[in-house]
Amino acid sequence: MGVITFTEEFSSPVPAGRLFKAFVLDFDHLLLKLMPQVFKNIETIEGNGGPGTIKKLNFTEGGEVKYLTHRIDALDKEKMMYSYTIIEGDAMDKIESISYEIKYEVSSNGGCKGKIVNKYFPKGGVELEEEKIKEARAQAMGIFKVVEAYLLANPDAYA
Template sequence: MGVVTYKSEVPSVIPPARLFNAFVLDADDLLIKVAPNAFKSIELIEGDGGPGSIKKTTFHEGLQFNYVKHKIEAIDKENHTYSYSVIEGDALVKGLIEKITNEIEILPSPEGGSILKSTNTYYTVGDVEIKEEQIMASKEKASKLFKGIEAYLLANPDAYN
């Protein structure tokens, strides 16, 4: 098994608690509002929403993926951290990727906003290599989604306080 890890940091003008509430705690509803052409549904299929729970995200037809299932590994509301693993679905490209883990930490920035730090780890089957272009394409999609959530929060200053 090969392991490829990618780290990124994205600054935001939104304070950590508010961003965490929107981006993590209410993501199931907010992602559908922010990107209705991408997300068809996000549903809890096992558990209570805490560690060990499994969620299924279904995408609209014609997109790169049909669905993914992810397992919540840890969630810490006080420290604004969240981790989950993609355990099933199109993103795991049969025979190439066994699992993808994602760790998110939202920290306060000196300017009063926050910094979203994420670590994405791809566990490949055998010696399969993931091309940098694939990782960069995923990063770009995630960045657009994050900026969409940030724009929603800026346009709705009373939401998620």
């Protein structure tokens, strides 16, 4: 089985710059604050936050996943584009890696629109279960919605 690619477009009433600052630039701190029941800690293993940086996300006890490690591949603050690859994790027995490319754009209504491209790279000879992929994508969108709700409730945050 080859690479499996999903492309999703989304819109938000939150301005693009605020979402980018919160969800990308301050991801580590904000998720620990907003979702302590999910994230135990996020540690930088290597790098300074730019491309090449490797981070390990440790999840709280009781969940399916204990940790994921990702590498930042690109970070363009001007174009509000971010890409990273999950390169390791205890739930990655069938997957070599998962890459994400996220782009935020200003929309005419004062909010933003965005595009996410996910690429799943299965290990040789492995069939990925579509249901598992859908679950993972729904969880990622759930995290996005938590951040979006926080920004809507706190209009001065990341302004």
